[in-house]
Amino acid sequence: MASTLRVAIIGGGIGGLTLALALRERGLTADVYEQTPQLTEIGAAVALTANATRELERIGLGDRLAAASTTPEELIHRHWRDGARIAAHPVHSGSWYRNRFQAPVHGIRRAQLQVILSSALAAGTLHLGYRLVGLTERPDGLVLGFSAGDTAHADVVVGADGIRSTVRRWVAGDDHEIYSGTSGFRGIVPVDRLPGLPDPQSIQFWTGPGAHLLHYPIGPTGDSVNFLAVVEGPRTWARTDGWVDDVAADEPLRAFHGWHPAATAMIGAVTHAVRWGLFAVRPLPRWHRGRAVLLGDAAHAMLPHQGQGANTTVEDAFTLAALLAQVPDTIELPSAFATYQALRRGRTRRIQRLSWLTNALLHLPDGAAADERNRALARLPQEIAWIHEHDVQATLRRRTERLARSGPAPTT
Template identity: 60%
Template sequence: MPSQKPKIAIVGAGIGGLTLWHALRARGLDADLFEQAHELAEIGAAVALSANATRELGRLGLLDAVVAASTEPTELVYRDGRSGARIAAHPMRLGGAYRQRFGAPYCGVHRADLQRALSAGVAPDRLHLGRRLVGLDEREGAVTLTFADGGSVSADVVIAADGVRSVARRHVVGDDGLLYSGTSGFRGIVPIDRLPSLPDPQAIQFWMGPSAHLLHYAIGGDAGHVNFLAVVEAPRAWPHAERGLAPSSAAEALAFFEGWHPAVTEMIAAVAHEARWGLFLAHPLPRWRRGRVALLGDAAHAMLPHHGQGANTTIEDAVTVAELFAAQDGDVNGALAAYEALRRPRTRAIQRASWAGNRALHLPDGATAARDALIAAFPEQFGWIHAFDALAAAKAPLRSAARSATR
């Protein structure tokens, strides 16, 4: 088996690409990161990181910076969107319940803070900004990456973490592989002192109603702001196939939530909503790799945000690829085959659960008794998502291969 280190190119310096860079470096492997943006600047939104990702960030020495900029939610609360009644509540920071159960924290963090933490320490000569991938071509064991600026580079292997509208996905599966969910979202970040009607402002809360829901959680080291995502079952068809954002307004957003609890309407009214987000997911792809090009993160398994797992599963992917590259000692094809076999079933199961979660959150009035029972059991039912240890899972097939080799 070859033992030379492969020349690795990562496309996209988002959550997946940056985590992968660190995970490779931690294992003595270098990679070049090619990012289309001219600077790394993430604006206007936050992300919730669960234990399946924070345990990996801890192993990479990146967690302290994330925790310092985060709020750990007190509880996970489900409420009726109109009356505000608490339908179910599960302790998280309270009594240390979440950390005790999963061994790592749950963090609400601004994306700019997360990006700062992930990009710190990336070698400047390995980060190539302003390089938008437009083409991939593989010949005789090498892949050529072509960029919009007309330049090209060659690598032994390409990991494409180029997000939900991945160019590399077209190369791997032959089409754009994206499906519009029939739902769209209004997002915003609001200072807590502008939300006088909000009960439990440091909890992560779902406000549920017919055909819509709103999710929010506090962010920042001082829990000074609330990040929210309001999801509605409209428009039926997305008008701009090539774009994830469409122009909108606060009036349009508020119209979906007429008659809802003031905590919900205050939050939505606090933001201008110049745009709404179409919620897209990747079709279950027939494959994640073609030759020496593999997809990672949203490029491979973009999912609905209802379990808050897009970024978390992306971080799991990154650790898995890095561990397999290191363990396979230069056998790129073996590492990529193992990566695909390990990651597809888990991410597919979470994609499915996220789709089902949307239905449970949007039931019409009068059909909610079964939903309420379901929601009361959510932490038990979906504990497998948070309990997952990606590094241990990546090491498991290697351990069993080693055992059979010594038999």
């Protein structure tokens, strides 16, 4: 029996929009409620990897994504001071990445990705300027209360509303965000303003004592570079109302004093007014309560050092959509949510932990520990292949086959 659930998605970012499309593919219509009056994404750009692009290609967005994106030539790690290559691995070169993982990697502006996703939605399903302030449970569903006084009614509410999720507070309570003790400076710089940058068409990590610089090409021609410069500190995050704080314009360059000129030229090409606190969400005991369920950063926000925040969110969306499409009525929702949590929580926790540990490894001073890390970087494609080769549909098929052989498996 086809599902007739009324689904409300809170949050019009990558996760919310992708879930709406994934549900539409399965025959379900969802309403997306976004608090801002126009779609805006946190951060400047995103690298979509195979574990996400294989799903987005499958629903017909591959050509549009490719036209708006750049595929990096290589993945390179460099020494902070002299710029020497520590390790390098092909990506686009020789079609290595696509051949290995059967899907591409794309560097794309978040705003452009949002346009691609939102333009594929069913007409009238995206509602802007709706800030959720409360949920009320009734026997026939959940009532959503918005800041302007509007209400809506749904059988299912999905919290895709980010690290400071209102839905998560309803599902799991408060105080799940954790500050990493690190912060970052972001920017996009035209390549022609960086004449001393080696290999501008590659994704690169410059790693050094107490800091690192990540950058990769974006856009249809790779004519710009998106960067994130990460530093230790401040020790505590003073702002309790957000993850962005004011910064002195010269502080980013001071943090990278003595680094290679290509690195400092990139950071110095942008006027920095803010720094971004890097937060994660502590592992949650549960991702769902009643008819509400969490997705993406609301459930498992992670540090950006594996580039998997957006990609695991896309995985969540297609997994949840497939399970909801199999629910004939609301009585089956608890089972579907428990299965979703069982399929997703272990994997995302593992990536969360790896991303947290990676920060310290990238910030080692020169010495024996850094030498050991550098030897490990030579094996990086093998070490992280499990992240990129993940296939949502294959995982769902294996679950179906297991159930057919032995009946329902434990979901907790």
